[in-house]
Amino acid sequence: MKSHVKYNLQYFYRPGETMKDDELAQLNRDLRRVASTCFDKLPDYQCLSKGREALRDKAIVLARQPGGPIEAFSSALLLPVDDVGEVLHLGLTCVHPAARGNGLTHQLTSHLLRRMLLGNPLKGLWITNVGCELSSLGNVAINFDEVFPSPYSSSKPSETHLKIADTIDKFFRAPMAIRKEASFCPQTFLFQESVKGTIFQKSEEDKRFHHRNPSINTFYKELMSFENGDEILQIGYVSALTYARYMLRNSEKQVITAALDLLKQRGVLKI
Numbered sequence: 538m539k540s541h542v543k544y545n546l547q548y549f550y551r552p553g554e555t556m557k558d559d560e561l562a563q564l565n566r567d568l569r570r571v572a573s574t575c576f577d578k579l580p581d582y583q584c585l586s587k588g589r590e591a592l593r594d595k596a597i598v599l600a601r602q603p604g605g606p607i608e609a610f611s612s613a614l615l616l617p618v619d620d621v622g623e624v625l626h627l628g629l630t631c632v633h634p635a636a637r638g639n640g641l642t643h644q645l646t647s648h649l650l651r652r653m654l655l656g657n658p659l660k661g662l663w664i665t666n667v668g669c670e671l672s673s674l675g676n677v678a679i680n681f682d683e684v685f686p687s688p689y690s691s692s693k694p695s696e697t698h699l700k701i702a703d704t705i706d707k708f709f710r711a712p713m714a715i716r717k718e719a720s721f722c723p724q725t726f727l728f729q730e731s732v733k734g735t736i737f738q739k740s741e742e743d744k745r746f747h748h749r750n751p752s753i754n755t756f757y758k759e760l761m762s763f764e765n766g767d768e769i770l771q772i773g774y775v776s777a778l779t780y781a782r783y784m785l786r787n788s789e790k791q792v793i794t795a796a797l798d799l800l801k802q803r804g805v806l807k808i
Contacts, residue, residue: 545601548648568612571610583614583629667713683773684771730766
């Protein structure tokens with residue numbers, strides 16, 4: 538990890554409702570430029586879609602080095618759920634290949650959560666994630682509370698989990714790129730054939746998307762079929778305490794990684 542690289546982070550809450558036309562157009566161009574380095578073909582999806590409407594329901598964090606262009610972003614979807622409030626769907630994160638290895642995914646996510654929690658310092662925030670990347674599913678399971686499905690939590694969803702899942706199933710498939718033909722299982726939170734035949738479908742053998750913990754990979758592999766293009770919906774909760782644990786855990790990882798890099802540079806450690 539290139540921990541010496543410093544980034545400026547910029548936060549936007551519902552920019553489609555607040556920004557001027559020229560500013561909004563520039564933001565969209567910046568987002569699409571970074572995303573073009575992560576996709577073979579840009580999808581008409583999330584914050585990458587053109588127009589003001591595409592950015593009305595988003596919370597976005599940008600990362601750039603001082604004076605430089607945007608090198609990474611995280612775009613979350615804001616979901617209104619009856620009797621729950623505003624739910625944060627973690628959505629889309631893109632990092633330019635030249636900036637990878639700088640811990641930007643952690644920086645973007647932590648900044649997004651911190652800013653969102655400032656609006657709910659006592660109540661906390663429900664979050665969602667949908668996907669088939671084992672690394673992403675595992676990170677959500679590890680870093681958030683009350684996550685379902687997860688190898689670390691209850692085997693049954695709560696009433697709040699079910700309410701959020703039902704709202705997503707009925708009203709938010711399109712903004713989450715979930716095919717309307719996909720079937721949803723409320724017992725396992727599995728969307729069957731959600732991304733079948735799309736750019737979001739992954740191979741079970743592609744280890745780039747595996748989690749470092751083999752038991753996490755096994756847990757989620759047993760729930761879904763990669764060949765069928767299945768995805769898992771995760772629902773969890775984050776509070777100020779959750780956020781503090783998340784920051785501590787990831788800070789410890791950064792310290793350990795930096796120490797190992799230093800030892801390798803000095804020839805003390807050879808791995």
